[in-house]
Amino acid sequence: MYLQCCNHTHEPIMLLDGVAVTIGRSAGTKILDKLCSRTQLQIVANHSKKYAMVKQLGANPSQIDGINIGQGKTDKLSVGKILHVVGMKYPHKLSIYLSPKDVDDRKCDKKGTSSLKSRENMHNSQKNKTSENFDNGTAADVGPPRATVSKSSHWSQGLKSSMTDSSLQVYKDDRVIVIKDKYPKAKFHFLVMPVENIVSTVHLNSAHASLLDHMWKVGRDIAKRSCDDDTKTRFRYGYHAVPSMSHLHMHVISQDFDSPSLKTKKHWNSFTTEYFVDAEDIIHEIKTEGKVKNRRHMTELLKNALRCHICHTELKNMPQLKKHIKDCR
Template sequence: MRGWRGLGNTMRACWLVSKDGRHQPIHLAHLTCVFIGRSQETKITDKKCSRQQVQLKADYNKGYVLVKQLGINPSNVNSEDVGKDKEVKLKPGQILHIVNQLYPYTIQFAEESSEIKKLSPKRSYEEISSNSNSSTLNKYIKTEHSSPRDLERKKEKTKQRQTVTQVNSAEMSEKKDFQRMWNQGLKVTMQDPKFQIYKDDTVVVIKDKYPKARFHWLVLPLEPISSLKAVRENHLNLLQHMNKVGEKLVQECQDSKALKFRLGYHAIPSMSHLHLHVISQDFESPCLKTKKHWNSFNTDYFLESKDVLEMMEQDGKVTVKDGVSELLKITLTCHVCRQQLSTIPQLKEHLKKHFP
C-alpha cells in the first residue's frame, strides 16, 4: 500500500480551507470528486454561484487539487479565470475564488499519524482557522474514543451526505438535459414565426435572444448545418447569400450611419446550427456580462464573414486555429482605443466615452 499512503507510518490528508472562516474545513479524499458551490455546507448563498460551481479532485501523490469550473460565472485560481468546463491545478499557497473573485479558499495537505489512527479510529476534527498550516491541522485530531452521542451524530451526517450525493446526481442530470436543450435552442427559435424578422427560400433571420449590443441579429440557413466545421465546398453560395442578407440588415437599420457593424461567426459556437452574427459595435446590452462574452466578439475568436468566404473560395473549407478557445480568457481590451480594463463594469463605463 505505497502510493498515496506514502512511506513509513503516515498517510496524507487534504483539506479545503475557507480563508474568511465561513465554515469548517472540507475534507478532500484522494482522487475523489467533490462539488463545491452554493450550499449549507459552504454557507454561500450568492445566486451567481451554482450549486455545483466547481469540481475538486485531490491528488495526494502529486500534492495538488484539480479544479474544474462547472458553473456559468467565472471561478478563479490566483486571479486567473479557470474557464467553463476547463481544469487547472490548485497548489498549496494558491487561492481559489469560487465565483466572481469571491469566497477565497486554500488547500492544506497534512500528515496523519497511523499510530493516532490506531488509537482512535473514530476521531473527528474541530474547526480550523483560515490561516492553518499542515502542522496546525494535526493538533485538531482527537485521540479519545467517540461517545454514543458522537456516533449518532456521525450516522446522521452520513445520511445527510448520502442525500446530498443523490441531490447532486439529480442536479447533474438536469444540468446535462438543460445543456442539450440550450444547444438545440436555435433550431426551435428559428422555426417560430414570431421570432423571424426575415425569411426566404434559403435563410431565416432572428433577433438574438440574449443580444450583446443594441442591434444583434442571427442569419441561419434553412439547411441543417451544425457549424463551420460541417461546411463544404458546395456551401459557398449559401455563405455568400447569408453575407448579403446580413449586409442588407445593416443597410436598412436606421442607426447604421451612427454605428459600425461586424458580420462573422464564432470559431467554436456554443449552440448547434450554423449562424452568422450581425452585431453593432456599441456593445450596449445588459446581456453582455462576462469576459467570455466580450472576447468572443473582440478577438480572433470572431471570424469575419469576408475572411470565411475567402477561405471557402481558396480551400473549400473553413479552418479554425488550434487553441483559439484560450482567447476567451485574455485581458479585456477596448476594441476602439485598445485600453485594457480589469472588469466588465469598468469596460462598460469606458465604452460610454466612445458611444455616448
C-alpha cells in the first residue's frame, strides 16, 4: 500500500502492513507549513482490509474527507477518501498499487539509488509481517495500473472544471456562474459560484460583501425559476461550515431532499444541522466583522443521529429517514 500526494509534489510513501509510519513537515513530504507538526500524523495500514488507521498527533487539525480527526484521535482512511495533512491542505490518497507516472517520476537519492526502490526492497524483506492475502498477490496488490490523478483533476478541484461545463451551467453573468450540482441532494440543487478565484468562506473579507449579496440574489432567482413559481417548494441558501470543495460556492437546495444521491448520514447532516450556514448569516458576519467565524468544530455535527428536519423524529438509517420525510412533508 502507498500514501500518494494528490498534487504529486513528492514520491509515494510505502505503508507496510501493521507498521506505523509518521508523516508531517519534512523534506520528504515537501510540506514547509509551520502549522504542520513534524510528527503530524501516524498511519498504520491494514493490507487485507484495504484501509489505514490515521492518528492525529499534531495540534492543528487534519481531515479525512473534510472531517477533522482531532488531536490524539484516530479515524479510518479508505481507498477513495482524501486525507488533508493539515488545515484542509496537502491532499493525499491511499493506493493499493502505483500508477505508471508514479513509477516513472520517482527521484533518486544522493547515492544514486531510487528511494522508492529502497523502500520496496525493505518491504520484500519484511513480507512475513504482511497478511497472507498481500503476500500471495491477490486483488489487494496486483492488477492493471490505475490512471494517474493529475493536480487539475483532483476531486476537490472539480468545481473549477464544472464551471465551464455547458451541460451543468444554468446561469452566468460577469460576477457569478450557477451550475447544477453533479450529485444533487434534493430535487433542486444548484451551486452559485463567483467568477473571482476565492477558495472558501475563510478567504472572504469586507470587500466581498456586495458579491455575497449578488450571489444570494441570483440564488433566489434561480430557485424561483426552477420550480415554476410553486410556492410549496421551500429552499435554503447557504454554505457548509467546512467546505470540502476548493472554490467558494453557495448551495441553493430544495427542502424535499428527494434524490438518490442523498445516501449517507454525512450528506444529511451537512444540510440539516448548523453545519449548513445560511447565506444571510455569512453576509452579516462579513458586513459587521469583516470575516467569517471559525466553524471547524462543527464537523462533529456530521456524526449526529439522523433526525427529520421537519418534525425532528430520530430514525435508525437512511432508508427509514427517506421514507419518513416523504410522508412528513
